[in-house]
Amino acid sequence: MSAVSDVTRMTAAQIAGLISSGEASAVEVTTAHLDRITAVDERVHAFLHVDREGALAAAAAVDIRRGKGEELGPLAGVPIAVKDVVTTKGVPTTAASKILEGWKPPYDATIVSRLREAGMVMLGKTNMDEFAMGSSTEYSAYGPTNNPWDLGRIPGGSGGGSAASLAAYEAPLAIGTDTGGSIRQPGAVTGTVGAKPTYGGTSRYGLIAFSSSLDTPGPCARTVEDTALLHAVIAGHDPRDSTSIPQPVPDVVAAARLGATGDLTGVKLGVVKEFAGEGAEPGVMAAFHESVEALVKLGAEIVEISCPHFEYALPAYYLIAPSEASSNLARFDGVRYGVRVGDDGNRSLEEVMSLTRDSGFGPEVKRRIILGTYALSSGYYDAYYGQAQKVRTLITRDFTKAFDQVDVLISPTTPFVAFPFGSRTSDPYQMYLADLYTIPTNLYGGPAISVPCGLSEGLPVGFQIMAPTMADDRMYRVAAALESAVGTFTPPEL
Amino acid sequence: MAAISREEVAHLAHLSRLAVTEDELDMFAGQLDVILQSVARIGDVAADDIPPTSHSVPLTNVYRDDVVTPSLTQEEVLAGAPDVAESRFRVPRILSEEE
Numbered sequence: 356m357s358a359v360s361d362v363t364r365m366t367a368a369q370i371a372g373l374i375s376s377g378e379a380s381a382v383e384v385t386t387a388h389l390d391r392i393t394a395v396d397e398r399v400h401a402f403l404h405v406d407r408e409g410a411l412a413a414a415a416a417v418d419i420r421r422g423k424g425e426e427l428g429p430l431a432g433v434p435i436a437v438k439d440v441v442t443t444k445g446v447p448t449t450a451a452s453k454i455l456e457g458w459k460p461p462y463d464a465t466i467v468s469r470l471r472e473a474g475m476v477m478l479g480k481t482n483m484d485e486f487a488m489g490s491s492t493e494y495s496a497y498g499p500t501n502n503p504w505d506l507g508r509i510p511g512g513s514g515g516g517s518a519a520s521l522a523a524y525e526a527p528l529a530i531g532t533d534t535g536g537s538i539r540q541p542g543a544v545t546g547t548v549g550a551k552p553t554y555g556g557t558s559r560y561g562l563i564a565f566s567s568s569l570d571t572p573g574p575c576a577r578t579v580e581d582t583a584l585l586h587a588v589i590a591g592h593d594p595r596d597s598t599s600i601p602q603p604v605p606d607v608v609a610a611a612r613l614g615a616t617g618d619l620t621g622v623k624l625g626v627v628k629e630f631a632g633e634g635a636e637p638g639v640m641a642a643f644h645e646s647v648e649a650l651v652k653l654g655a656e657i658v659e660i661s662c663p664h665f666e667y668a669l670p671a672y673y674l675i676a677p678s679e680a681s682s683n684l685a686r687f688d689g690v691r692y693g694v695r696v697g698d699d700g701n702r703s704l705e706e707v708m709s710l711t712r713d714s715g716f717g718p719e720v721k722r723r724i725i726l727g728t729y730a731l732s733s734g735y736y737d738a739y740y741g742q743a744q745k746v747r748t749l750i751t752r753d754f755t756k757a758f759d760q761v762d763v764l765i766s767p768t769t770p771f772v773a774f775p776f777g778s779r780t781s782d783p784y785q786m787y788l789a790d791l792y793t794i795p796t797n798l799y800g801g802p803a804i805s806v807p808c809g810l811s812e813g814l815p816v817g818f819q820i821m822a823p824t825m826a827d828d829r830m831y832r833v834a835a836a837l838e839s840a841v842g843t844f845t846p847p848e849l
Numbered sequence: 850m851a852a853i854s855r856e857e858v859a860h861l862a863h864l865s866r867l868a869v870t871e872d873e874l875d876m877f878a879g880q881l882d883v884i885l886q887s888v889a890r891i892g893d894v895a896a897d898d899i900p901p902t903s904h905s906v907p908l909t910n911v912y913r914d915d916v917v918t919p920s921l922t923q924e925e926v927l928a929g930a931p932d933v934a935e936s937r938f939r940v941p942r943i944l945s946e947e948e
Contacts (some may be wrong), residue, residue: 461925555906568904597911598904670888681865688866690938695931698941707941709868721869722877725861726884729853732861742891744901749894751902783880784887800905824905 362387367433367527367581374421374432381414381421381432385476388434392478392525395849400500401510401520403439404447405479410434413476420474430584431474436526438517439480440487441572442561443467446477450563451495452485454715455693464561465596466530466572466589473588478526481516485717486684487537487565489513490789493780494719502545504814504846508773511541511789517575518545522846528585529575534566535672536769536793538573539805543768543817546807546844548582548834549575551793553825554800555600558593564683566676567598569797578843579806579835583611586827602825610828614835620654622833625761628661630792635770638811643767646808646818649840650833658761662753667746668795673787674730674743675798681727684720687712722783747798754799758823763833766792768805768817792819802827806834807844815844852885853878 362370362384373379389407396402417432437443440450442460444467449455463471470477484494492500492515502510503522510519517529518541531538533551542549550573557572564570574585590604626647631640651657689695689711697710716724730739757764769789779785796803801824808818818837822830855878862869862877869877923936932939 458929461921461928555908594913598906598908600906600908664894667891667894670891673884673888674891685866689931690940692929693931698932700941702941704941704943705866706868709863709866712866713868713870713873716867718873718876721862721865721867721873722880722884724865724867725858725877726881728861728865729857729881729885738892739888741901742894742896744903745896745899746891746894747902748899749896751905782883784883787884798902798905 363391363524365527366578367430367576367584370433370527371430375427381417381476382411384432385410385414385434385478388478388526395523396525398501398506398849399503399519399523399525400498401481401516401523401525402436402479403449403451403482403497403516406446406477409446410476410478413471417474417476428473428588430588432476433528434476434478434526435470436478436481436517436520436529437467438483438514438529438531440483440532440563441467441530442563443477443480446480448480450486451483451497452715452717452720453496453694454687454711458692462561465558465593467561469589475588481514481520481529483516484513485720486563486680487513487532487534488680488719488723490536490540490786491779492516493776494717496717499776502773503849504546504773508775508814509544511544511773513537514541514575518542518547518549521545521547521575521577523849527576528581530572530589531575532562532570532572533797534569534571534676535797536790538575539793539803539817539819540769540789542575542805544773544815546815546846547575547577548579548804548806549573550582550586550804550830551796551802552586552590552827553600553802555598556604556802556825556827557590558596558599560593560595566679567683568679569676579831579838580608580611580615582804583607583831600825605826605828607828607831610831611835614832615839617653617836617839619650619833619836622655623658623761624650624655624833625658625660625757625764627665627764627766628659629663629665630766634788634791635767636772636811639767639770639772639816642809642811642816643818646837646841647765650837653836653840660757660761660764662757662795664746664749664753665795668750668798669787669791671743671746671750671798672794673726674739675747677723677727678730678740679727681724681731684724687715719783750795751799754801763829764821766819768792768819772811772814772816796821800824802830804830804834806837808837808841810844851882852889853881
């Protein structure tokens with residue numbers, strides 16, 4: 356049992372190696388992670404639902420297949436946590452909203468089907484801001500997740516549960532979704548790695564839609580190589596998603612392994628001028644600049660790049676995403692799934708619908724529905740939604756021009772380290788600033804990754820690498836090189 | 850000047866089918882005003898001749914072969930509904946008494 360005793364501290368690649376060599380069974384590995392969840396999740400609250408039975412059954416099935424000598428995928432038997440905005444057949448899925456309390460989806464999302472086909476073991480569903488709207492998990496209807504680095508601070512959001520499950524060693528891998536930074540910002544503030552793939556590179560089928568032109572599912576892990584291994588499992592064309600790109604996925608695993616050799620000779624990194632100072636905490640900028648120097652030592656060339664329209668990304672996002680959300684969330688009408696409130700036999704459908712939605716949705720979701728309805732109203736459409744779409748074009752042009760000069764763009768992932776609970780909830784706009792540096796990529800549609808690069812006052816700082824559309828491999832190479840130079844960061848014992 | 854009034858928020862909530870309370874209206878009106886004032890600077894960008902982008906993936910008319918694949922059963926589809934009658938979604942009344 357000695358090989359298994361600290362299995363929760365291992366990387367997914369190491370765990371997969373133990374299982375394929377027969378040193379540990381998938382059931383032993385899964386049990387170790389379930390035990391860890393039992394031991395610490397009361398304090399962390401990364402999970403909304405733990406599927407102990409389903410996980411052990413999936414693990415046992417992998418062990419049987421391995422026993423028969425079947426050829427299994429590179430992550431077979433490795434446990435994974437899945438964000439609760441992703442549908443899982445027969446397993447409760449709420450998007451952290453009261454309106455879906457108790458709902459068991461009748462189908463799996465495509466990315467979940469791919470995890471199952473790969474023999475991966477789903478431990479459960481992770482906490483998040485309701486419908487993925489937020490940057491702290493404080494908008495979860497089921498209470499926030501606590502950051503394993505400091506239980507009094509936020510774990511980022513919306514995917515704070517997925518990121519915290521990694522930092523708390525409850526899972527070696529997790530699935531997130533990124534609409535404005537919901538994979539990368541939680542990664543940054545928990546000292547873990549999170550990648551937003553190219554929009555269309557991973558299937559949206561089975562994601563509970565927030566902003567359809569921006570939502571992108573992606574991998575989360577504690578190391579760059581693990582992130583790439585998971586990326587390779589979930590990515591690729593899906594005929595069930597009409598915006599899925601019918602092209603081969605770049606070899607992100609090979610790119611991560613190349614980067615890990617620590618050689619970036621000839622690689623040009625563009626520092627986004629507009630994101631290199633104002634608004635960011637000094638400790639964040641210090642860690643960022645030290646990391647840039649480390650990358651220069653590995654042979655990278657630094658070019659300062661101006662992206663003049665990035666400063667309008669946040670306003671454009673907070674018009675586009677709520678507009679799409681106001682339309683997408685119309686499906687929660689208390690008829691086909693979820694709860695129904697106020698149906699006393701006398702009230703009309705419209706009254707019941709309005710009561711259901713008011714009691715089922717939390718404050719941030721309501722704010723965004725109202726904001727989106729406003730931005731789409733006649734009289735305001737051109738000035739707000741229409742103008743935001745034009746700015747989206749200009750931001751895309753900034754990226755295209757930048758990638759004529761450099762291979763990737765770099766910036767801090769988020770302007771500030773994990774903040775204390777309650778410090779940004781009274782003024783919603785202060786919360787939105789957490790995504791200042793992550794949002795441009797979503798509007799452009801390219802890939803980006805956050806990798807831990809240092810500590811500021813004892814809390815993790817994330818380094819963001821943005822790459823051109825369908826060049827996800829480039830960001831993995833640079834991320835792995837940075838990881839090889841600065842190492843990984845371990846939170847204090849829980 | 851406020852970018853959005855309490856009355857406008859009430860109207861938008863009605864359009865959004867949200868039965869908001871008076872307290873919620875007070876809170877949202879102030880917060881939405883701050884948010885709108887912050888995003889209003891989007892109007893500063895000179896973009897008259899710029900085409901809008903609705904989507905980052907330039908795919909149009911995505912076709913696939915019309916192949917029958919397994920789909921959900923009626924029972925599976927209705928299983929998550931709050932109210933079901935005679936193999937259908939049951940809804941509250943749609944017409945008022947007089948109609």
